[in-house]
Amino acid sequence: MMRRRHKKSRRGCLECKRRHIKCDETRPRCINCATVERDCSFPPTSEGGESVVSPSTRTSPSGSINGLHLDAVFTELPRFSPLAELHPRVDMVHMELLHHYLTEEGTIFPPMVGMPLAITMRHALREPYLMYQVLALSAHHLSILRPLQEQFYRNTAIQLQTHAVTLFNNIDLGYFDSSFTNRIPVFIFSSVLGFHTLCDTLSHRDDYFPTSLARFMRCLHLHRGVHNSTAGHWEDIQGSELKPVIDAGLEWYNVRGVGPECGDIQQRILSSGLNPQELEATQKALDLLQAVFDGRPAVFDERPSSVTHIHALFNWTTMLVPPFVSMLDAGRPEALAVLGYYFLALHHCRDAWMVGDSGQFLLRSVADYLGPDWSAWMEPPLQMLNELSAESATTPIFLEGLEMARKMDLSHPVQADAARIAEIHLAAMDSNPLLHAQFPSPGSLEGLGSFLASHTASQLSSCAPAEELAAKQTAAVPEIGILVARDPDSGSITGFAKFASPRHPEKDGKIEEMEGLYKRAAGCRRDLLEGYASIAEDAMNRLFGDRPCYQLSFVCIDPVYQGRGAGSLLTRSVLDMAAADGLPVYIESTPVAVPMYKKLGFNALGSFEIEIPQRGGLTGGTSGVYKETCMVWYP
Template sequence: MSRRAHRKSKTGCMRCKSRHIKCDEHRPKCINCTTAGFECKFLHSAQLSINEEAIISQKYKLALAIDDSISSSEVPIQDSSSEINILDLKLFYNFISKISVVIWSGLDFNQNYDKVLLGIALKHQHLMSELLAFSALHMSEHEIEKRHYYRSIATAYQNRALSGLKECLEHLDESNCIAVLLLSNLIGLHSFRTVFASLSDSVPFSDFLTKITHLINLQRGVRAVVSPYWSWFLSSAIGPAMRNNHEFRMRCSSMESSDTEILKQFILSKNLGSETNEIYLKELENLQVNFNQVKLLQDKNPKPIQGLFAWLVTISREFLQSLEAEQAEALLILSFYGVVLHHYQECWLIRDAGRILVNFVIERLGLDYSPCLQWAEEQTNSDTTESIENNKIHTILRERQQLSLSPSVMI
């Protein structure tokens, strides 16, 4: 029997579209939004071009993602109308003296980027709020006795920044698009640290993937919304920094290296099909760029982390779906990203995240995938005094061997 054709609604509300559910199209509020108590918005009745409709839809999805990112804060921040805010001054000084030098150290555009960032932050309160939030997060890592206090401050300031970002998206133009782009970069670094800081053996891996997926979609959303201004960015004050960063990434891309070759050959041996192979091999190719970046910056101390999270933000939706489904090959690729992160362990934004990420994958895949995982495990434990006989992968091997020798086990 032939399947009955289904005509996709083109006039449903934005929330129903973003959730991929059927909308009854009742105006001014559809039943779904009315029942859930959500704000209900429809596209303008006038006909829009495909690009215009896509941008409007992306803005709405991004607004929803921003709403989901706003967290509760237990510590109120001082009103911005105060003449002198000592906390703000302390956070601002901490940023310019201790943070920016770590993020962009060793890159040619370091000083120019700092000047542009600080100059624009002084004109846009939402960008300044995130700058202060990021600084508070940094101080929470270094002033242990006040960790809870500074993390609450970081949350409060980031909430203000996210609210400001949402307002900017409603009136995005050349006067604020650079601030939005810089803000998204800082929010990305801040959010990735928050997620990776939560990594521990007691945190469910699915929770980690859910948080990472949300942050990836938030970053993608911002970039999609500001994409019409990309050529304008290149001719603006941040143009030199963008070109410098692009040239550096291209240099990394052109290097001949084989850090991911063992995993590439393993995936090809699994007979997953040409389409699946293409998805995985493309991600490995992009991940190799990060390995090459590590090599080029190995003499820098500290290593600049700019571009470190580029692989996560640019992974394909198909690969992201494989990660969410915890497909073995996708997890293996993620473990190799953990090796990249481990090279930056001296940075407060990374710490032990790489090693924990690799161990997560080892615990899920075990012995069958040890040929690839052993290299990742050795890389992330190479600087420890723990002997190789006691590492996690060898513990798994011993347990499996004992199990197979037990007379009470039926195969």
Template sequence: MPRRTHTKSRHGCKDCKRRHIKCDETQPACNNCQHARITCTYIRFTPASNSTTTTTTTTTTTKATATSASPSATTLTPPSENVLSPHNDSSNASPDLQIDHLHLLSHFLLEAGPQSGMGVYLVDTEVYKLFMAKATSAPYLMYEVLAFAALHLSRSGSASQSKHYRSEAVRLQTQALAAFQDSVAAADSREGVSMLLFASLLSNHTLADIVRPDRVESDVDMDMDNLATPDFLDKFIDYMNVHRGVRAIAGTSWDDISTSELAPLIARATAELSTGENSPGGETAFLDPLWGLPDASGDLDESARTALKEAIRNLHLVAVAEKHYQARKATDAEGVKSSPSSSSSSSYSQRSMLFNWPALLTDEYSALLTQRNAQALVVLAHYAALLHPYSDVWIVGDAGRMLVRPIADRLGPSWVSWLDWPLAVVGSVT
């Protein structure tokens, strides 16, 4: 029997050519590949001055979600530079980077995100779906997701793997920031939710970057005291300013955000903070001495004193919320022990409110920190002590101790009595 012929499609995808079927050349994914739920790859020939460069564009077609009746195609255009081999041309770079992107996305979903304490949109199913949906439609958010995963991967593996993923994290974050600036310039208020998620993830990335252990590579059993330097204090203040950007974005896009799928999360966070308003004073007695800080010296004007009081008040609120959060976790853990089949996701769908304190800070308090005002640094040291129990979370590390000790050294003996509690907390863990 003679072989069945087919009509050639000159610019069809690679898979249709391989299968000897006619491609309808639909992009980013042809109908044949969509129906087969396979990767659709087009080869384009771009003329250059002296030669012809072949580039490959790959579109991954994934199975539709339960709410969709047809498959969807998502394309993430990779940067032109291949960090594995910087001098390779794009014909070699594109396929490898696409595979690397899929690996990074998987790592974010399964490892980097869940282990970061970001919990809220990685455990709460509805917000998690929103996060992924926004990432596929906002390139800056997708690039930051991949950069965050690469940073986490740089913490493990061989030295060469660590170096590769560290470079990849920097490169992808650069892409993310460039794409974000383009979106800001477009002034599209409808992207408020995507921008808020981006700012939150970017702040987590910034914190993880400054506490990463590879900053000291000479000894596997490194002494964390070697990292506790004034330079780290500078970097942490920079991180807090990045985190404050979350509040700025929320303010400028509030109409969009307050009516979005994030509304239930915002309501929960507000309720968490409100528990501190009417809580018994004994719950945060260790912070009570801070109320005397604004009057500890006579060199502060009324604006600075107000900023200090606001920072202290918000620290009390997140400290109370943290106590309640830990109590719920303990109760839920006991419930799971006694009845493994039971489910109590209400507690675990919320993250610790401690991570929100930097977003609550005012411009005035941030300015005091930049000026290295003693009272502002004392408040920061108390926040660091509250953060210290999260040293096993990879984005936090030993930030608590790395903050308290240089602050104590900077302020000297005249302020040491204000730091008794923070020093006791970070000194209790060897």
């Protein structure tokens, strides 16, 4: 059906412009916003009534701060959606991201060695563009740690980064020249933004290397903006709170490598015919890389020195001198060969959350791009890469590309574990909108938690006693359809998988028990519970039929332990049991989890959806569609 066009409202509120609807221009709050309880604000206007940009926020035509050309680079960053408001409403997601950054800053952002967290937060609270970028990096980190919610946090990171860049680009650049103190948050912003962009670059897998190189060069120039933000202010820096960071950088810049890793390319560079400036700049880049190789960087180096190897590796781009940067910009083969050694150094840091297998992928990509004429240059780093791969082949560090902090132990639960399993269930499913649509009130969620604990305890009551279980922990098949992963140090349960199969039938009384819960739980939406169950059952019958199978109903990991491989480990264990029985495995997956299940070998059959209300609404007012994908794995 064709939609009727409407006349544009040139002086309407920002919210109506964002929603692409006609505003009645009623001030201070238009009828559209008042009707749906939305924030309403209008852009500044001139005497003639036309919207204008305030002089205090007008962007300078040059778009630069002593050569820090941000506009040209920021236009290449990923965009999520146009932004109508400079300051979006702060919600609990922002609070989660801030808490995550405050508690995990050392892991999330290793390059900022020597900068106390309090300094970053003080400037971020005063300069919103910096705060939004900090939250964006925190969201990107959570997208890696929580694969089941990867798309949500990745989209959130893009939104917040776009907010940050928009705010920065609307600041009068003369503001930064009025005081050196005003440049400090720009220094931090350039560092965080450049590092975030590098993380994005490392997460991409482009088959065409020039595309990967273009991404890398964009983040290199962004990261090097820290120089431009402090250019001409050396005396000011020495008396400012940036001094520890600058001193840490100088400490590393003056290091000279002594190991053999870069020896071959050092000799080739000497006879390559580079002019004196290019030769000196290239040797400096190799010196810094050799110092990283000398340290054999781990995730973090606990030496008392103020500089860690991973800090130096991720700040390598800021330490390059201009002639070498120009060589990279021009795609000179000699510079690309040096970049290959940088990718090898990245592979040494593959335990870090943002690296994974990106180093080896990029090294092989640049070697293929340079081709046979430069194979002699690339043979040594490729040989070292193969040796590293052989060393780690028997003890893989990653599972499905994600860092495993430590191996989890799989075991059979006992009745005493029921309360912990229920606790993890509610915590892991907290971000699922369907859960809060079905159980929208605190009382109904509390009732659900009680039911999950009692029902699980009832299931586990038929299991063998703990002393008997200890003797058969290696049994391939659990007594009921529940497996748990445990922290090997504390023994605490970190996650669980629930499933049903011909060998693990669910109790006949389950439905009756759940019906009793629904009647007792205050505020529970029975219509959504029954509606979802009916739609899901119809979808399974339509797409898969009633053939025998394993049906994986829940894989839930404590948020504290997400990203450590427990979910994949539990799922693979169920797949192994199904394979032993020669049966397929059927699941209903949320959209964010579909990529993970595809990596494990599942194929999509189709999907179903149901309308649900917004979180917190008890009745009426559907606000969106909840969708799940039906998937199957065959042995």
